[in-house]
Amino acid sequence: MFNTVPGYEGTSPEGSGGGFVPPPDAGLPYRPGNPAPAQTEWNIPSISEDTARDALVQYASSKCCYSTKPAETLVFSNLESHNTYRYRLETFTESRSTEWAHELYRGQPVDAYTQPPPAPWAIPAKAPTMFKDATQEIKIPNTAYVKPCHTCTGMGMIPCTKCARCGSKQCWVCNGSRVRAGGESCHHCNGSGRTTCDGCNGTGLNSCNTCKGKGQLLVYIRLKIKWKNNVDDFVVDQESGFPINRVSAVTGKKVFVDKQHMVSPAVGSPDPDISKAAKRLVRQHHAKFASTYRILQQRQTIELIPITKASYSFQEKDYTYFVYGAEHKVYTEDYPAKCCCCTII
Numbered sequence: 001m002f003n004t005v006p007g008y009e010g011t012s013p014e015g016s017g018g019g020f021v022p023p024p025d026a027g028l029p030y031r032p033g034n035p036a037p038a039q040t041e042w043n044i045p046s047i048s049e050d051t052a053r054d055a056l057v058q059y060a061s062s063k064c065c066y067s068t069k070p071a072e073t074l075v076f077s078n079l080e081s082h083n084t085y086r087y088r089l090e091t092f093t094e095s096r097s098t099e100w101a102h103e104l105y106r107g108q109p110v111d112a113y114t115q116p117p118p119a120p121w122a123i124p125a126k127a128p129t130m131f132k133d134a135t136q137e138i139k140i141p142n143t144a145y146v147k148p149c150h151t152c153t154g155m156g157m158i159p160c161t162k163c164a165r166c167g168s169k170q171c172w173v174c175n176g177s178r179v180r181a182g183g184e185s186c187h188h189c190n191g192s193g194r195t196t197c198d199g200c201n202g203t204g205l206n207s208c209n210t211c212k213g214k215g216q217l218l219v220y221i222r223l224k225i226k227w228k229n230n231v232d233d234f235v236v237d238q239e240s241g242f243p244i245n246r247v248s249a250v251t252g253k254k255v256f257v258d259k260q261h262m263v264s265p266a267v268g269s270p271d272p273d274i275s276k277a278a279k280r281l282v283r284q285h286h287a288k289f290a291s292t293y294r295i296l297q298q299r300q301t302i303e304l305i306p307i308t309k310a311s312y313s314f315q316e317k318d319y320t321y322f323v324y325g326a327e328h329k330v331y332t333e334d335y336p337a338k339c340c341c342c343t344i345i
């Protein structure tokens with residue numbers, strides 16, 4: 001019986017081997033494309049009082065029992081822009097792995113050893129949509145053969161688990177004693193002490209589920225292709241008191257987009273921390289992915305995330321809140337009228 005297929009010696013039908021296959025061009029040195037040109041216009045004006053107010057009204061009405069009244073009537077003392085930047089590096093990779101697979105044998109073509117199978121990375125796959133995760137499974141040509149089913153060793157039948165193959169079991173009425181209370185012979189088992197096993201109708205065997213009783217399986221090597229978009233972000237913390245991790249929930253204004261097979265870290269970025277992060281992440285992604293995956297494309301983006309700190313007074317007390325992202329989300333710790341209705345008890 002065949003145990004190995006040329007070019008796939010590490011993949012064994014007994015379950016060992018197989019797995020991840022690095023691309024033949026793995027580990028190539030980092031060859032970035034041309035550096036993307038610098039962006040000149042980075043700034044956007046801070047939001048207006050009306051926008052800031054609307055955002056707070058929306059926020060208050062989204063909470064079940066916040067009154068929108070303070071938001072509607074507040075008086076702004078200051079609107080301060082604390083805009084920040086987000087750098088995002090996306091590396092779209094393809095990985096390939098092999099494994100043995102089996103299916104019912106119904107007379108499918110058996111092609112192992114007719115010709116050498118193609119190498120894992122020589123097999124054409126569907127064209128992926130860039131930066132979208134996806135998978136594909138392909139039966140590798142010239143690897144299929146028929147072998148006896150491993151569950152029933154080719155018998156097509158397996159011992160009944162209910163009766164351990166003997167076809168009968170102890171009578172539940174007389175507990176195997178053949179007689180009932182009073183010495184009368186047990187009618188249920190006709191005095192034999194045993195009844196026919198209902199798991200196998202007394203044969204002691206059941207049809208094998210793995211091969212559906214055929215005794216044979218078609219085994220072949222399956223190629224699994226995985227496309228994955230690997231994303232890393234860096235956000236500049238302007239230390240304005242705004243919890244910077246909240247930025248991950250919003251979008252900003254894209255001020256720089258660069259898409260290439262391999263990008264060169266963005267130059268001329270608006271913040272030195274962004275340039276540093278770009279260099280670090282580009283290097284990290286190359287080290288992490290280039291040796292074992294195939295990098296299909298990279299994209300780096302710089303977004304300006306609008307953050308406005310709004311200060312206002314309400315009933316002679318001072319408050320602040322932040323409006324952030326293109327979505328104008330609100331972050332506040334001290335909204336004046338929480339639980340307007342819950343407190344009336």
Ligand SMILES: [Zn+2]
Pocket residue numbers: 171172173174175176177178179186187188189190191192193194
């Ligand atoms: Zn009985």
Ligand SMILES: [Zn+2]
Pocket residue numbers: 160161162163164165166167168197198199200201202203204205
């Ligand atoms: Zn049985």
Ligand SMILES: [Zn+2]
Pocket residue numbers: 149150151152153154155156157208209210211212213214215216
């Ligand atoms: Zn079987």
